[in-house]
Amino acid sequence: MKRSIDIGPVHLRVVLGALVGLWASSCGLHYAPRGSGGHVAAAGAIATAQLVLVLVFFMELGQHRGGLRIVALTAPLWVAILVLLMLGDVWAR
Amino acid sequence: MTPEASARTLEDEAEALEEHFESLERQREATRLGTWVFLASEVLLFGALFALYAAQRAHYPEGYVEGVRHAKVIVGSINALLLLVSGYLAASAVLALRADRRRFAAALTSGTCALGVAFLALKGWEWAMHVAAGALPGGNTAYFVEHPTPGLASYVTLYWIATVLHTIHLALGLGVMGFFALRLWQRRLTAVRAHRLELGALYWALVDCIWIVLWPLFYLMG
Numbered sequence: 001m002k003r004s005i006d007i008g009p010v011h012l013r014v015v016l017g018a019l020v021g022l023w024a025s026s027c028g029l030h031y032a033p034r035g036s037g038g039h040v041a042a043a044g045a046i047a048t049a050q051l052v053l054v055l056v057f058f059m060e061l062g063q064h065r066g067g068l069r070i071v072a073l074t075a076p077l078w079v080a081i082l083v084l085l086m087l088g089d090v091w092a093r
Numbered sequence: 094m095t096p097e098a099s100a101r102t103l104e105d106e107a108e109a110l111e112e113h114f115e116s117l118e119r120q121r122e123a124t125r126l127g128t129w130v131f132l133a134s135e136v137l138l139f140g141a142l143f144a145l146y147a148a149q150r151a152h153y154p155e156g157y158v159e160g161v162r163h164a165k166v167i168v169g170s171i172n173a174l175l176l177l178v179s180g181y182l183a184a185s186a187v188l189a190l191r192a193d194r195r196r197f198a199a200a201l202t203s204g205t206c207a208l209g210v211a212f213l214a215l216k217g218w219e220w221a222m223h224v225a226a227g228a229l230p231g232g233n234t235a236y237f238v239e240h241p242t243p244g245l246a247s248y249v250t251l252y253w254i255a256t257v258l259h260t261i262h263l264a265l266g267l268g269v270m271g272f273f274a275l276r277l278w279q280r281r282l283t284a285v286r287a288h289r290l291e292l293g294a295l296y297w298a299l300v301d302c303i304w305i306v307l308w309p310l311f312y313l314m315g
Binding site: 008013015016019027029039047050051055057059075076082083086089091 | 098126136141145147174178301305306309312
């Protein structure tokens, strides 16, 4: 098996720290004064960063073969296309 | 490693290898790929809900802002933290078992389960509060007469569908991780079979990922 990153307990601890930091940012953002749309975009960006950390470190996606990564990334890609098409349909009406 | 331990490991490896695979490494890769395909299908299941959420929110922005205003933010946030920490424990348990630290892996897997149970308890309490307030799917209760914002019923209905579906997945994951914790305490899951625990941890991480998306959608994006 091709390994590009060797994940160890220290990596996981650092990632947990980052995840908790992002969690706190999300909570803080909820109580921050609202802007027009910026709040939603920031919450989305934080969630995306958390997802990437979980996928790469907790699910060890960075360690596996290309075929497995394609399987893992195809589903979110289809979901993103589905969401964009539905939003396009709503806004075009 | 003593000759006895080495012989035991070889015996374990021979026992763990299914006859249709030529090596344990091939077997691990195949089970990993199969699990990822399964997880991808789960993402598509939730993807339909995310798409519906996006369309409904774009159509009724006021109703969704009102819905988020009524959400139990503190409960949802604590649940998010519980799942993040439990995901860390599950991933650490896999590393511990690979390093042949079975008792530590058992403790970490049990910790994962304990946090999962705490999530379920909080979720049950949150649902009870919504039921008491009349915030139920369909929009036919007095709650929606008191709060007649267009789209609020859509938010509440989607909230129930998404959280119930997620909780069913979490309960299944809890069953899987609980089974592995038991096997670890019974010394029936060893380093040779660490990939089995890895598959359970992958499923647990998926449950974690789904909540990472649901939490801002239903609790934070007001």
